[in-house]
Amino acid sequence: MDYSNFFSRIFFSFLFIITYIIIISYNFELIFYLIFLLFFLIFFEVFLNFKKFIILPLFYISLSFLFFLTIDFDLKIFKSFNLFILIVIFFDTFSYIVGKLFGKYKIIKISPQKTLEGLLGGFFITVFLSLIISYILDFSLNIKLFIFIMLIIFSAFVGDILESFFKRKNNLKNSSEIIPGHGGLFDRFDSFLFSIIFYSIFINFL
Numbered sequence: 001m002d003y004s005n006f007f008s009r010i011f012f013s014f015l016f017i018i019t020y021i022i023i024i025s026y027n028f029e030l031i032f033y034l035i036f037l038l039f040f041l042i043f044f045e046v047f048l049n050f051k052k053f054i055i056l057p058l059f060y061i062s063l064s065f066l067f068f069l070t071i072d073f074d075l076k077i078f079k080s081f082n083l084f085i086l087i088v089i090f091f092d093t094f095s096y097i098v099g100k101l102f103g104k105y106k107i108i109k110i111s112p113q114k115t116l117e118g119l120l121g122g123f124f125i126t127v128f129l130s131l132i133i134s135y136i137l138d139f140s141l142n143i144k145l146f147i148f149i150m151l152i153i154f155s156a157f158v159g160d161i162l163e164s165f166f167k168r169k170n171n172l173k174n175s176s177e178i179i180p181g182h183g184g185l186f187d188r189f190d191s192f193l194f195s196i197i198f199y200s201i202f203i204n205f206l
Contacts, residue, residue: 012188013093020085024078031081032073039065042185042193049184050170057166057186064193067200077203079137080148083130084199087152090129092160092191095122111164119157126153148202152195159194163187 023030039061046057071077099118107116130149131141139145163186167173186193 009096010093013089017089024082028075028078029073035068038185038189039068042189045185046166049172050166052171053166053169060162060166061186061193064197067197070200070204071196079139080203081199083133083137083139083148084152084195086133087126087130087149088156088191088195090126091122091153091156093122094125095119095157098122098125108161110168111161114160114164123153151198151202155195155198156191159191162194163190 020031020034023034043058043061043065046054046061050057071081073081095118098121099113099115102121103113103115103117105116106112107114107119127149134141134145134149167187
């Protein structure tokens, strides 16, 4: 196993979390501008590095962005958005860690690094940690919360697969080399891009 890449990924994940915590501690509404910048950089990254079928990933990112714009970043969504972000981070991080340490059984050709062990490990650890965080944030532990957690986990996984599909179509291993150990911004935030669509639908219509 490439431990240099492993520890690099963990370090930058930790750095992202710290940055996010600092911003929400100062002013939660600034998260809107941070994510706005993130979408812009991902769109620009894909535009520069993807040569084939570029319309499809750009459309996908734009669609995700439009759903993002429907979210009203005020204190009313403070708890639910923070839980959403943590679910995505938990699933992405622990799926990677468990898959790297114990993964043997591949589950999809489009993304050959995805393993059954990583998927199941990420799923169960994420559910467990999300329920603990939900209790700390004073959420009602009911079926609606459980559906919310399941929905975000599922959409985060699909987002990861979609990004892998776009890379394979362009014969790319990474969307760029801008972040060591992460394979680019599109690569790092792939789970977020799809799951924020379902987060937006959930808080606006369900």
